[in-house]
Amino acid sequence: MAENNHFIERSLMAVLVLFKESIFSEDCASRKGFLQARDPRVKALMIFVLLLAALFSRSIPFIAGIYGFCLVLALVSSIDILFFWERTLFFIPFFSLFIAAPALFNIFTPGEPLASFHLFGMAVSITKQGAASAGIFFLRVLTSVSLCVLLALTTRHSVLLKVLRVFKVPQIFVMIMGMCYRYIYLFMEIIQDTYTAIKSRCGNISSSARGRKIVAGNIANLWRRSYDMHNQVYSAMISRGYSGEPKVMDEFRAGLKDWLCLGVTLSVFILSLWQNQYLN
Amino acid sequence: MAKSIFELNEVYFSYLNKIPALNGVNLSIEEGSRSAVIGANGTGKSTLLAMLDALVFPRRGSFRAFDKEMSENILNNDEFCRFFRGRVGFVFQNPDTQLFCPTVKEDIIFGPLQLGVAHNEVVRRLEGVAATLKIGHLLDRSPHQLSIGEKKKVAIGSVLAIEPEVLLLDEPTAGLDPQTTRDIIDILIAQNKAGRTIITATHDLHIVDEISDVVYVFGFEKKIVKTAPSSEVLADQNFLQEHNLIHIHRHQHKNLVHLHSH
Ligand SMILES: Nc1ncnc2c1ncn2[C@@H]1O[C@H](COP(=O)(O)OP(=O)(O)OP(=O)(O)O)[C@@H](O)[C@H]1O
Ligand SMILES: [Mg+2]
Numbered sequence: 001m002a003e004n005n006h007f008i009e010r011s012l013m014a015v016l017v018l019f020k021e022s023i024f025s026e027d028c029a030s031r032k033g034f035l036q037a038r039d040p041r042v043k044a045l046m047i048f049v050l051l052l053a054a055l056f057s058r059s060i061p062f063i064a065g066i067y068g069f070c071l072v073l074a075l076v077s078s079i080d081i082l083f084f085w086e087r088t089l090f091f092i093p094f095f096s097l098f099i100a101a102p103a104l105f106n107i108f109t110p111g112e113p114l115a116s117f118h119l120f121g122m123a124v125s126i127t128k129q130g131a132a133s134a135g136i137f138f139l140r141v142l143t144s145v146s147l148c149v150l151l152a153l154t155t156r157h158s159v160l161l162k163v164l165r166v167f168k169v170p171q172i173f174v175m176i177m178g179m180c181y182r183y184i185y186l187f188m189e190i191i192q193d194t195y196t197a198i199k200s201r202c203g204n205i206s207s208s209a210r211g212r213k214i215v216a217g218n219i220a221n222l223w224r225r226s227y228d229m230h231n232q233v234y235s236a237m238i239s240r241g242y243s244g245e246p247k248v249m250d251e252f253r254a255g256l257k258d259w260l261c262l263g264v265t266l267s268v269f270i271l272s273l274w275q276n277q278y279l280n
Numbered sequence: 281m282a283k284s285i286f287e288l289n290e291v292y293f294s295y296l297n298k299i300p301a302l303n304g305v306n307l308s309i310e311e312g313s314r315s316a317v318i319g320a321n322g323t324g325k326s327t328l329l330a331m332l333d334a335l336v337f338p339r340r341g342s343f344r345a346f347d348k349e350m351s352e353n354i355l356n357n358d359e360f361c362r363f364f365r366g367r368v369g370f371v372f373q374n375p376d377t378q379l380f381c382p383t384v385k386e387d388i389i390f391g392p393l394q395l396g397v398a399h400n401e402v403v404r405r406l407e408g409v410a411a412t413l414k415i416g417h418l419l420d421r422s423p424h425q426l427s428i429g430e431k432k433k434v435a436i437g438s439v440l441a442i443e444p445e446v447l448l449l450d451e452p453t454a455g456l457d458p459q460t461t462r463d464i465i466d467i468l469i470a471q472n473k474a475g476r477t478i479i480t481a482t483h484d485l486h487i488v489d490e491i492s493d494v495v496y497v498f499g500f501e502k503k504i505v506k507t508a509p510s511s512e513v514l515a516d517q518n519f520l521q522e523h524n525l526i527h528i529h530r531h532q533h534k535n536l537v538h539l540h541s542h
Contacts, residue, residue, distance in 0.1 A: 156420075161382060178382050185424055186376065232377035235335045239372075240442060241365040241394035243358065 028153040033077035035154040038261060039254035044163045046265045047151045053265075053272040054143040060135055062275060066268065067143045070150060077154050087153075088146045096141035100134040157181060166252070179233070183226070190222065282310040285446060285477060286332055291341035293327060301327040303502040304341070309479060311445075314472050316488045316510065317481040319498025320524035325481035326373050328498075329448045332479065333370040366395045369444035373451050373481075375431035379423035384415065384434050387423055391442040402441075409437040412467060428455045436464065446477040453484050465490055485525060489514060497523060 029036060035043060054066050074084045102108050104126045111129035152160070164174050286309040293302040301324045309315060309332075317325045330336050331343060334350055343350045345364070355361045369391075372378040381387040388409055392402045410416040413433045418426060423434055436452060447468070453461045461484075468491050472478050480491050488495060488510050495513040499505035505523075506513065513519070520526045 157382065179380060181382070185422075189424075229377055232372070232374065233380050235330070236372055236378045236380065237390075239333050239335060239365070239370045240391035240438065241362065242390075243361065243394065 028077075028079055029156045031078050033079070033154065035073055035077040035150065037257075039252055039258040040155055040159045040163045041166050041252050042254050042258040042262050043155065044151060044160075044167070046262055047147050049262075049265045049269045051144055051147055053269040054140055054147070056269075056276060057272040058136065058276055060132070060139060062272060063136065063139045063143055067139065067146060069268070070143060070146045074146075074150055074153075077150075079150075079153060084146075084149070084153075088142070088149050097138055100137040103134045103137070104130040162252075183229075186229075187222065187226070190225065194221075282312060284308050284310050285346060287342075287344040288331075288338075289342045289344075291331070291338040291343055293331065293336060293339055295327075297339075300502055302331070302338075305503050307496065307504065309477065312472070312475050312477055313494065314477075314492045315479045315494045315496060316492035317479065317496045317498065318483070318485070318488065318513075318523075318525060320500060323498035323500060324502045325498055326450050329370060329450050329479070329481055332446075333368055333448055334364060335370075362395060365391075366442060367444055368446045368448065369439035369442045370448040371436050371439050371450060371452055373454075375428070375435040376424070378435045378438065379431060382422060383419070384421055384423050384426075385419040387434060387438050388419075388441050391438060395442065405441045405443065409441050412440070413437045414463070429457060429460055432456060433460070433464075436467075440467075440471075444476070447471060447479070449478065449480045449482075451482055451484075452480060453482065453487055461487070483525070485514060485520070497525075499523060 038046075050066055050070070054063050057063050057066075071081065071084075075081060105124050108130065111127035113125035114128050114131060116123060116125035155163075161174050161178050164177075165171060286307065288305050288307040291302055291305045292300075294300045303324075305324075305328065307328075317328060319325055327336065331338070332345070334345065334355055337343065337351055346367070348354060348360070355364065379387050381390055385406065388406055389402050392405055397405070406419075410419060413436065415430070415433055415437060418430060418434065423431060426434065432452065432455065436449075439447065449468070452464055452468070456464065465487055468478055468480070472491075478491065480487075482488065492510045495506075495508060495510045496504045497506040497508075497513060497519075500523075506519070517526070
């Protein structure tokens with residue numbers, strides 16, 4: 001039992017550390033690579049256009065092509081492809097498969113049967129149309145997630161926030177997002193520290209009632225701390241002349257290569273529209 | 281006589297109207313002077329600095345700054361607010377709350393930008409501050425991922441970039457290594473030589489002598505119990521001990537035990 005507890009504790013801490021590292025590491029973003037060198041505004045626009053193309057297209061090979069393009073971009077941006085798949089393949093597309101799975105069957109998507117079998121005494125079949133729409137759905141999610149992860153991996157989050165501002169997202173909103181991001185980090189630190197502190201003072205938390213008490217006290221404490229911190233941060237902003245509308249400095253510069261990239265992605269987008277017309 | 285910048289007269293302040301933090305404080309700070317505020321934990325040093333930075337206001341008594349009676353109202357006036365914020369800079373005790381931007385660089389330029397300093401001038405100040413504090417290599421990092429000492433330096437940098445006439449520093453050297461402490465003190469001395477007023481709250485008696493001419497000692501009753509030249513305060517061992525500012529050290533040399541204060 002004690003062993004077991006230990007194991008859970010250890011893995012929870014490991015998850016925390018992993019989470020911290022995966023969200024907050026700017027390791028990929030600071031490498032030298034193709035996407036890292038692009039102007040962030042153009043890069044965000046490129047990804048956005050590719051996303052639209054993947055959403056509009058109704059052809060599996062075409063979306064697969066965009067996905068392939070995304071992988072190539074990851075490769076030339078010195079992102080390890082296995083690492084990239086680890087980030088994108090597992091979770092989100094997996095869930096989308098769950099959502100898409102019912103569409104496979106004739107109950108939801110009537111059409112030509114591909115395969116028939118009995119389930120709980122009911123005759124069901126996978127239809128051709130069902131398979132196609134589930135496949136497209138899955139591919140779209142996979143491609144969209146990959147594109148977004150690619151953008152997030154190759155751009156420092158501070159720059160990403162600035163890009164939001166360029167696209168006229170209200171400043172105050174961007175500022176709050178930035179602070180949230182920072183707080184999540186700070187709170188993870190606090191949780192980790194508190195945990196270590198409790199451990200060092202009480203040794204192992206043996207009785208679960210006592211453990212619950214400590215945890216409950218800590219949550220209240222965390223809540224109070226976040227409130228205090230908010231007040232103090234606000235004071236610190238006021239102290240340095242903040243008066244409601246934060247001012248920032250933009251220093252983006254787009255070059256010829258950036259515009260070329262944008263051109264390429266725009267033509268992909270136009271191609272997707274044209275090809276839809278053609279298919280109909 | 282030099283112009284006085286801050287005047288506090290019988291000032292009372294309490295948090296949430298129940299936790300007293302200042303109990304009748306009198307104080308007068310002259311332009312270009314160097315002062316230190318010392319006292320045990322929880323005696324109101326940080327609260328005093330927050331008041332001098334017009335972040336909290338007296339519940340009773342009067343607080344005048346730059347010949348104006350200070351109140352929340354007067355700071356709602358944009359022009360005066362900008363005037364005041366551009367002249368008084370405050371380095372908070374806790375750098376975690378002071379640094380709130382995504383990168384060190386943005387934190388340093390935050391103040392000047394808010395105060396409407398021209399962009400090329402902002403860049404000049406950024407470079408100047410980075411060079412003075414030797415934090416050039418940290419500019420693109422996230423402030424929250426720095427060590428405490430590095431954070432402290434960045435926090436000081438973010439205030440120096442405003443180029444204020446008055447520097448309020450809350451424990452600027454707490455947790456810093458000896459060389460960094462030295463660097464910070466030298467910076468403060470240089471700032472003062474350039475005509476700036478510095479007011480430092482500290483527990484570090486070793487630095488008091490160098491960064492102040494006048495020392496204000498806060499007592500447990502949360503008011504100033506002594507105002508005197510720094511050399512005089514530092515020489516009075518009994519007084520310092522009474523206010524938790526030094527402690528008796530017990531050494532054992534071979535079989536001999538001897539006591540002395542630190
Ligand atoms: N945000 C707050 N809310 C409520 N009470 C506070 C708050 N900040 C400080 N106090 C109280 O006000 C009093 C003075 O606190 P202050 O922070 O000014 O002390 P200090 O001299 O700076 O102490 P230290 O040396 O520990 O920094 C203390 O009794 C403290 O408990
Ligand atoms: Mg304090």
